[in-house]
Amino acid sequence: MAEPLLEVRNLTVRFPIWGGVLRHKVAEVRAVDDVSLTLYKGETLGLVGESGCGKTTAAKAICNILKDTAPGVIEQGEILFHGKGEPVNLLELSRGDMRPYRQLIQMIFQDPFSSLNPRMTVREIIERPLIVHTDMTADARRNRVHELLEKVGLQAAYDTRYPHEFSGGQRQRIGIARSLAARPQLIIADEPVSALDVSVQSQVINLLQDLQDEFDLTFLFVAHDLSVVYHISDRIAVMYLGNMVEIGDAETVYRQPQHPYSQALLSAVPQPNPSKTREDRIKLKGEIPSPLNKPKGCGFHPRCPLAIDACSKDVPQLAEKESGQLAACPVT
Amino acid sequence: MTTIETPQASPTTDAEKQALLSVRDLGVSFRTEGGEARAVDGVSFDLFPGEVLGIVGESGSGKSVTSLAIMRLIPDPPGKIVSGQIMYGGEDIVQKSYPDMRDVRGNKIAMIFQEPMTALNPVFTVGMQVMETILTHEKVSKSEARDRAVEMLEKVGIPEARKRLKDYPHQFSGGMRQRVMIALALVCHPNILIADEPTTALDVTTQAQILELMLDLKSQKEDSSIILITHDLAVVAETCQRVIVMYGGKIQEVGTVEQIFTDPKHPYTKGLLASLPSTSEAKQKRLYTIPGNVPALHEMPEGCKFCTRCSEVVDRCHSEEPPVHQLDSGQLVRCHLFEEEK
Numbered sequence: 001m002a003e004p005l006l007e008v009r010n011l012t013v014r015f016p017i018w019g020g021v022l023r024h025k026v027a028e029v030r031a032v033d034d035v036s037l038t039l040y041k042g043e044t045l046g047l048v049g050e051s052g053c054g055k056t057t058a059a060k061a062i063c064n065i066l067k068d069t070a071p072g073v074i075e076q077g078e079i080l081f082h083g084k085g086e087p088v089n090l091l092e093l094s095r096g097d098m099r100p101y102r103q104l105i106q107m108i109f110q111d112p113f114s115s116l117n118p119r120m121t122v123r124e125i126i127e128r129p130l131i132v133h134t135d136m137t138a139d140a141r142r143n144r145v146h147e148l149l150e151k152v153g154l155q156a157a158y159d160t161r162y163p164h165e166f167s168g169g170q171r172q173r174i175g176i177a178r179s180l181a182a183r184p185q186l187i188i189a190d191e192p193v194s195a196l197d198v199s200v201q202s203q204v205i206n207l208l209q210d211l212q213d214e215f216d217l218t219f220l221f222v223a224h225d226l227s228v229v230y231h232i233s234d235r236i237a238v239m240y241l242g243n244m245v246e247i248g249d250a251e252t253v254y255r256q257p258q259h260p261y262s263q264a265l266l267s268a269v270p271q272p273n274p275s276k277t278r279e280d281r282i283k284l285k286g287e288i289p290s291p292l293n294k295p296k297g298c299g300f301h302p303r304c305p306l307a308i309d310a311c312s313k314d315v316p317q318l319a320e321k322e323s324g325q326l327a328a329c330p331v332t
Numbered sequence: 333m334t335t336i337e338t339p340q341a342s343p344t345t346d347a348e349k350q351a352l353l354s355v356r357d358l359g360v361s362f363r364t365e366g367g368e369a370r371a372v373d374g375v376s377f378d379l380f381p382g383e384v385l386g387i388v389g390e391s392g393s394g395k396s397v398t399s400l401a402i403m404r405l406i407p408d409p410p411g412k413i414v415s416g417q418i419m420y421g422g423e424d425i426v427q428k429s430y431p432d433m434r435d436v437r438g439n440k441i442a443m444i445f446q447e448p449m450t451a452l453n454p455v456f457t458v459g460m461q462v463m464e465t466i467l468t469h470e471k472v473s474k475s476e477a478r479d480r481a482v483e484m485l486e487k488v489g490i491p492e493a494r495k496r497l498k499d500y501p502h503q504f505s506g507g508m509r510q511r512v513m514i515a516l517a518l519v520c521h522p523n524i525l526i527a528d529e530p531t532t533a534l535d536v537t538t539q540a541q542i543l544e545l546m547l548d549l550k551s552q553k554e555d556s557s558i559i560l561i562t563h564d565l566a567v568v569a570e571t572c573q574r575v576i577v578m579y580g581g582k583i584q585e586v587g588t589v590e591q592i593f594t595d596p597k598h599p600y601t602k603g604l605l606a607s608l609p610s611t612s613e614a615k616q617k618r619l620y621t622i623p624g625n626v627p628a629l630h631e632m633p634e635g636c637k638f639c640t641r642c643s644e645v646v647d648r649c650h651s652e653e654p655p656v657h658q659l660d661s662g663q664l665v666r667c668h669l670f671e672e673e674k
Contacts (some may be wrong), residue, residue, distance in 0.1 A: 199622040199641075284537050
């Protein structure tokens with residue numbers, strides 16, 4: 001088995017809901033509930049799920065940026081990073097101690113319009129991580145920016161332009177160049193292609209794969225588009241209402257999903273093939289419940305076609321299935 | 333094979349059918365800082381009774397502007413319908429006055445939009461909004477309108493519809509809001525439903541439910557048609573009978589859904605389909621890509637709009653706008669490559 005780069009153990013993230021005249025806590029949302037996963041060096045792990053399932057929160061927790069924005073939301077769990085030899089629990093680090101690790105864990109965001117500062121030139125944007133994390137001279141930084149721009153398929157001469165002069169796909173390339181600047185080991189990409197046009201999407205996906213090969217990167221690829229996730233990932237993890245419901249080899253999860261939610265999710269994906277009928281599709285009843293009043297037991301049981309009595313009592317644990325992946329379902 | 337300027341795409345199954353809506357040589361332009369931008373240029377197509385017609389294209393292809401023009405909802409200024417006709421029921425929608433349009437909108441042609449939160453009015457209850465549509469178009473009493481609203485909301489699958497009449501749009505989830513939009517659009521039994529990216533803002537399992545609902549309601553009213561506008565080729569493959577592919581404000585290819593997906597002719601259509609990650613076969617290592625970006629409207633090249641990105645480009649593509657060629661199969665293609673096949 002490959003070496004682990006990052007281990008998430010029993011991560012639980014809770015957001016308080018403030019309300020009333022005195023802004024007191026009226027409720028709590030468990031955005032991520034007891035999630036564990038391991039990222040191995042050089043792999044791409046696809047994290048899929050529908051809106052509100054906690055995939056973005058999990059990604060943010062791994063970057064350890066939740067602590068600063070909303071203190072105390074991480075209820076329990078460990079995030080062990082192996083990038084610097086001995087494993088270190090990122091959640092225990094102070095802001096200052098975290099800095100060298102931030103260099104190694106970078107993020108690419110969904111919206112290429114709001115994730116680039118409109119008042120900075122492309123060079124200032126890409127240079128920023130170099131100023132923060134390295135002691136490179138101004139000349140060395142400029143050369144590095146030019147090198148990065150060419151790596152992501154843009155001209156070096158673009159470095160004096162501002163983000164608004166670029167199209168969505170080009171902006172996403174700038175965001176990718178910025179994430180690569182400080183030579184990271186792990187890149188967390190949160191819906192990196194979902195805001196792009198179809199003809200540009202495939203360019204960015206190919207670019208990410210090329211860069212992964214060249215710089216030996218590990219990807220956590222968060223997305224809702226299952227066909228893209230299947231294409232890019234070595235392994236796939238499926239989340240529903242804050243819980244991990246299935247994780248395993250991409251081929252196995254995609255071809256033989258074991259959790260009823262993964263099965264429904266996959267069968268709902270439209271296929272670009274008109275001869276396929278819609279008849280054999282699994283039709284889910286109802287909608288995703290609000291995470292505020294999550295059902296007892298398995299979060300999926302009110303919509304599940306296979307639910308048995310036990311499903312409404314205990315939260316099912318991930319267990320290995322015959323086809324090899326882990327799935328949290330006692331029935332399949 | 334014939335070359336025609338005004339394509340008369342007809343469904344291969346029944347060419348005799350009378351079109352419900354005929355768009356001829358539609359042109360829409362917008363005044364922008366960079367000069368006049370032709371968002372839609374010479375678009376012609378027919379919509380036949382009972383069909384689901386897909387219009388696919390990327391951002392800036394003119395697909396949404398086409399649909400807004402049919403509803404006469406182009407913001408003027410800066411936009412303007414500069415040429416063409418939109419024939420519906422023997423009349424030209426382009427020539428209609430605004431008061432006359434009120435009789436068409438919502439009553440004969442209805443539209444649902446991508447973002448149900450911005451399309452619904454946040455300060456009125458859902459019940460008010462559905463009832464308003466009925467009361468505008470039909471002479472019925474308020475209580476009758478309320479009953480109709482409840483009935484319609486139940487039809488689109490909103491539980492406890494009568495209770496929820498008093499709720500505001502923000503009290504509904506995204507999928508439920510889109511159901512309300514559909515109820516609003518269909519409550520006066522329009523002949524044509526224009527759905528502009530109706531499921532783009534929704535999750536996949538909800539998307540499947542909404543598409544199912546749209547098709548189901550369509551089948552309940554005989555000869556009603558849907559124009560589905562989307563960038564998602566897979567959604568088109570599953571729901572439409574005929575497909576129009578747009579790029580740079582022009583129609584590039586028209587065909588049945590089987591023709592477009594199994595035997596695409598235009599290099600742009602071919603490129604789009606090839607760049608989708610394949611999920612049915614073994615994983616390919618790299619995806620096919622169309623080079624470059626979609627150009628901004630005022631930067632569109634001379635000649636063929638796609639010539640800067642086309643893999644099969646020839647010299648004349650840069651100077652000469654290709655005409656629409658009708659192939660023997662009935663497919664329409666705007667590409668110079670198909671001239672030699674005569």
